[in-house]
Amino acid sequence: MDLLQQARAEIDTVDAEMAALFERRMRAVADVVRYKAETGKPVFDAAREAAVLDKNTARITDEALRPYYRAFLSDAMSISRAYQRARLGRDTAAYQGVPGAWSHIALRRLFPFARETACTTWGEVFDAVQNGDAQFGVLPFENSNAGDVSTVLDLLYTHPDIIIARMCDLPIRQDLLGVPGATLETVRTVISHPQALAQSSVFVQQHGFKTSTWGNTADAARHVAELNDPSVAAIASAETAGLYGLQILSAGINADGDNTTRFIVIERAAAAPAMTGEGQRLALLFTARHKPGQLAAALDQIGARGFNMECIKSRPLPHVPFEYYFYVQIVCPAGSTGAGCQTLLDTLTSVCSTLRLLGAFTLDSTEK
Numbered sequence: 001m002d003l004l005q006q007a008r009a010e011i012d013t014v015d016a017e018m019a020a021l022f023e024r025r026m027r028a029v030a031d032v033v034r035y036k037a038e039t040g041k042p043v044f045d046a047a048r049e050a051a052v053l054d055k056n057t058a059r060i061t062d063e064a065l066r067p068y069y070r071a072f073l074s075d076a077m078s079i080s081r082a083y084q085r086a087r088l089g090r091d092t093a094a095y096q097g098v099p100g101a102w103s104h105i106a107l108r109r110l111f112p113f114a115r116e117t118a119c120t121t122w123g124e125v126f127d128a129v130q131n132g133d134a135q136f137g138v139l140p141f142e143n144s145n146a147g148d149v150s151t152v153l154d155l156l157y158t159h160p161d162i163i164i165a166r167m168c169d170l171p172i173r174q175d176l177l178g179v180p181g182a183t184l185e186t187v188r189t190v191i192s193h194p195q196a197l198a199q200s201s202v203f204v205q206q207h208g209f210k211t212s213t214w215g216n217t218a219d220a221a222r223h224v225a226e227l228n229d230p231s232v233a234a235i236a237s238a239e240t241a242g243l244y245g246l247q248i249l250s251a252g253i254n255a256d257g258d259n260t261t262r263f264i265v266i267e268r269a270a271a272a273p274a275m276t277g278e279g280q281r282l283a284l285l286f287t288a289r290h291k292p293g294q295l296a297a298a299l300d301q302i303g304a305r306g307f308n309m310e311c312i313k314s315r316p317l318p319h320v321p322f323e324y325y326f327y328v329q330i331v332c333p334a335g336s337t338g339a340g341c342q343t344l345l346d347t348l349t350s351v352c353s354t355l356r357l358l359g360a361f362t363l364d365s366t367e368k
């Protein structure tokens with residue numbers, strides 16, 4: 001037996017043991033499901049997950065392996081959550097757009113096992129979550145080039161029962177998609193959303209393609225599939241190609257390679273978001289009194305306690321002319337705890353006119 005065969009034999013033995021342990025863990029999770037069905041408790045428990053990760057990572061003797069084990073266990077709990085949600089019937093996630101839209105792609109990466117529901121507007125996504133038709137809503141929050149999605153921020157402000165449960169960054173990569181048999185040589189016309197056409201304009205000009213604008217990238221892909229004409233191609237995502245049976249004629253044709261959209265997952269809050277400190281981000285919504293230095297006083301408290309402010313956004317208060325609210329996102333410092341976060345919030349409460357903890361979450365990756 002050579003080294004590879006030996007190693008694989010060992011991996012097979014370990015996998016067999018882990019399969020049995022996986023089933024055993026999931027049987028315990030099934031009991032958790034019964035408990036949560038009876039009590040209505042939320043599936044996600046940030047404090048418990050942080051404790052499980054810390055306790056078990058400390059058991060790994062090889063220090064170099066610790067971050068990998070942490071990720072492994074984190075995945076195991078993510079699978080456990082997906083299983084619990086499916087068993088509890090709490091696994092519906094809403095998004096705005098059509099299948100293949102960027103929000104839909106973000107949803108699939110975040111909730112690969114969810115039941116999906118498509119909405120026409122961002123407001124409808126909020127309604128679906130608010131009235132319990134969906135447990136989660138996936139919405140764009142900011143784009144690295146185009147900036148804030150202010151309407152979504154305002155919807156957060158006007159829905160006090162809704163929290164940000166998760167946040168993730170999705171790199172936007174545009175591909176040229178054609179029907180099977182199409183090649184770069186057969187294509188004459190390219191259709192897509194104006195923004196995708198603009199992002200890919202260098203490539204389009206180089207090839208001398210004519211362009212035609214479309215409502216959104218996913219619909220453009222669907223149209224190309226329906227036309228079944230090798231002279232017409234769409235600019236959309238690789239995922240969209242899979243959905244509509246198209247093939248990728250050229251990958252990554254957008255010139256702005258670092259274009260990234262930040263998505264949020266919203267949830268109806270049963271309780272205030274659980275703060276655990278280190279590794280988390282806190283999202284705060286507040287208003288400040290009209291007195292000199294009030295905003296600075298709030299920001300000073302954040303800095304003085306070692307929290308790093310990642311961003312601040314200011315928006316007009318709905319229905320109150322020329323008054324503003326602030327959205328602030330802060331990173332909890334290393335070594336900080338839930339109690340430390342609470343102390344900061346208590347201090348801010350005395351400095352701000354109104355203060356709402358909109359979310360306490362980790363920044364997820366959507367990379368596969």
Ligand SMILES: O=C(O)C(=O)C[C@]1(C(=O)O)C=C[C@@H](O)C=C1
Nearest residue numbers: 032043044045048049077080081
């Ligand atoms: O302990 C719980 O409450 C669980 O639901 C189990 C579990 C896990 O798989 O370990 C899963 C989800 C929670 O976020 C925390 C832990």
